[in-house]
Amino acid sequence: MAIKVKIIKTPELSFFEQLYIPQILKGMFITLKHLLRFQPITVQYPEEVKELPPRYRGLHILPGDDDQKIRCVACKLCEVACPTQAISIVSEPADDYGVERRPKIYNIDFMRCVFCGFCVEACPCDALRMGMKYELSSYNRAGLVHTKEVFFEPTVRSEAPRDNANFLYEMGTGKILDTPDDAEKVKELTGIYTPK
Ligand code: SF4
Numbered sequence: 001m002a003i004k005v006k007i008i009k010t011p012e013l014s015f016f017e018q019l020y021i022p023q024i025l026k027g028m029f030i031t032l033k034h035l036l037r038f039q040p041i042t043v044q045y046p047e048e049v050k051e052l053p054p055r056y057r058g059l060h061i062l063p064g065d066d067d068q069k070i071r072c073v074a075c076k077l078c079e080v081a082c083p084t085q086a087i088s089i090v091s092e093p094a095d096d097y098g099v100e101r102r103p104k105i106y107n108i109d110f111m112r113c114v115f116c117g118f119c120v121e122a123c124p125c126d127a128l129r130m131g132m133k134y135e136l137s138s139y140n141r142a143g144l145v146h147t148k149e150v151f152f153e154p155t156v157r158s159e160a161p162r163d164n165a166n167f168l169y170e171m172g173t174g175k176i177l178d179t180p181d182d183a184e185k186v187k188e189l190t191g192i193y194t195p196k
């Protein structure tokens, strides 16, 4: 079978386009327009901090439960979901805690993390979130491996997460959450994962 070849002709330039002067003037006019409408966009960081969009994916946090204890149950789904293998978890029994396990060690290596958020989406109990902090620097490599002691935020209450809630709601009712009135239903469904 013969190979079909599509020939695309180079568009021919008109007389004015061949002069190039109108195009140069047009470009200079656009530059001049921006010069006259100049608005400074520089942020004087760190004195001035820019407001971030609510869905910003910054450094991770481990939210607390109602008793301000770590909500994570060390299921390791986030570890499996991480495409860069940045998460390492060692679990331990948690008889005193109302759940089977909790993380003894929970580390995130920020030299590997690409802030994709897959770990947060994989978590079935809203025990991991992307936070709003972005200041990440260290004098050595070890300082870029954050332990749970660094990013556990006991006072951040874990309420119905948008993505997980949608998933659970869909599973429970065959419907996607799309109105604020469904919030109570989501709380009810997400509550099945709340550690006692
Ligand atoms: S944000 Fe992405 S790369 Fe970073 S720890 Fe989570 S899954 Fe891994």
Ligand code: SF4
Pocket (backbone or CB within 6 Å): 071, 072, 073, 074, 075, 076, 077, 078, 079, 089, 122, 123, 124, 125, 126, 127, 128
């Ligand atoms: S953060 Fe969530 S997904 Fe990761 S181990 Fe804890 S409970 Fe499991």
